[in-house]
Amino acid sequence: AQSVSQHNHHVILSEAASLELGCNYSYGGTVNLFWYVQYPGQHLQLLLKYFSGDPLVKGIKGFEAEFIKSKFSFNLRKPSVQWSDTAEYFCAVNLRPGANSKLTFGKGITLSVRP
Amino acid sequence: GAVVSQHPSWVICKSGTSVKIECRSLDFQATTMFWYRQFPKQSLMLMATSNEGSKATYEQGVEKDKFLINHASLTLSTLTVTSAHPEDSSFYICSARPAGNTGELFFGEGSRLTVL
Numbered sequence: 001a002q003s004v005s006q007h008n009h010h011v012i013l014s015e016a017a018s019l020e021l022g023c024n025y026s027y028g029g030t031v032n033l034f035w036y037v038q039y040p041g042q043h044l045q046l047l048l049k050y051f052s053g054d055p056l057v058k059g060i061k062g063f064e065a066e067f068i069k070s071k072f073s074f075n076l077r078k079p080s081v082q083w084s085d086t087a088e089y090f091c092a093v094n095l096r097p098g099a100n101s102k103l104t105f106g107k108g109i110t111l112s113v114r115p
Numbered sequence: 116g117a118v119v120s121q122h123p124s125w126v127i128c129k130s131g132t133s134v135k136i137e138c139r140s141l142d143f144q145a146t147t148m149f150w151y152r153q154f155p156k157q158s159l160m161l162m163a164t165s166n167e168g169s170k171a172t173y174e175q176g177v178e179k180d181k182f183l184i185n186h187a188s189l190t191l192s193t194l195t196v197t198s199a200h201p202e203d204s205s206f207y208i209c210s211a212r213p214a215g216n217t218g219e220l221f222f223g224e225g226s227r228l229t230v231l
Contacts, residue, residue: 032218032219034219036222042224043208043222043223043224043225044159044208044210044222045222046219046221049218049219051218090158090159094218102149102161102164103149103161103210103220104161105158105159106158107157107158108157108158110156
């Protein structure tokens with residue numbers, strides 16, 4: 001079955017550390033890929049997305065992600081995290097993109113950034 | 116733009132009663148809306164896909180008679196939890212995809228249901 005895997009459940013970093021959150025999916029066809037963030041007490045917001053073209057996509061707040069098709073991966077990165085990046089991060093995959101297609105979410109990764 | 120609003124944001128009800136949650140796309144039309152359920156420390160579980168003017172498509176294991184979904188207009192979908200029980204307590208999130216768009220979803224703030 002198609003699935004989305006996020007490798008860590010809880011990541012703890014100090015401010016200014018670099019961040020990489022892993023995301024892998026299992027589906028051989030065309031996909032759209034997303035990273036969403038959920039700050040404490042807030043709703044899900046889109047960080048970035050990949051549909052086609054340049055596999056390195058840049059999102060808001062200094063985040064970027066690289067789509068590596070051969071590895072079925074879409075890892076999220078940020079060179080230097082801030083305390084305000086503390087949140088839950090979800091990778092999501094849209095399989096067979098279309099008007100009614102569903103987003104499948106990974107289990108999410110909790111990022112805690114120490115001041 | 117692309118704002119999705121849910122109401123109520125939290126609700127407490129007695130066991131056996133029904134609760135309705137509304138999901139509105141405020142500045143776009145959405146032919147498709149999705150209802151998710153999120154348990155603490157877990158991912159979003161898709162419950163059903165709601166299509167304007169037609170019956171919702173439920174995911175395997177989700178009771179249609181328990182979770183009634185109505186998508187009466189291009190800007191409104193409702194989820195009614197019927198005869199709620201404590202195990203229905205959860206965070207319910209709706210999302211909408213603008214008409215003609217095949218990609219990202221825009222999410223509501225979520226509705227926390229507590230059944231006593």
